[in-house]
Amino acid sequence: MDEPLDAPLYWEANYEIVLALREHYPHIELEELGIEELHRMIVALPHFADEPNLGNEAILQAIFCEWYEEMASG
Numbered sequence: 001m002d003e004p005l006d007a008p009l010y011w012e013a014n015y016e017i018v019l020a021l022r023e024h025y026p027h028i029e030l031e032e033l034g035i036e037e038l039h040r041m042i043v044a045l046p047h048f049a050d051e052p053n054l055g056n057e058a059i060l061q062a063i064f065c066e067w068y069e070e071m072a073s074g
Contacts, residue, residue, distance in 0.1 A: 008049035018067045020045045
């Protein structure tokens with residue numbers, strides 16, 4: 001069962017974070033996106049409810065890769 005888009009977002013919910021990022025930043029150029037900017041974008045999402053400082057580079061890279069794959073597949 002999919003989480004509703006207004007459910008709280010936590011770092012381990014990569015796919016749900018990607019869906020929210022796609023909704024809030026539909027025209028982003030991922031090739032120009034840095035890790036620090038991605039972190040700022042995620043913690044600024046309306047339903048982000050986790051501790052911002054828990055978002056380490058490995059988590060951010062995983063979210064970025066999933067977002068890139070989502071954008072590539074349409």
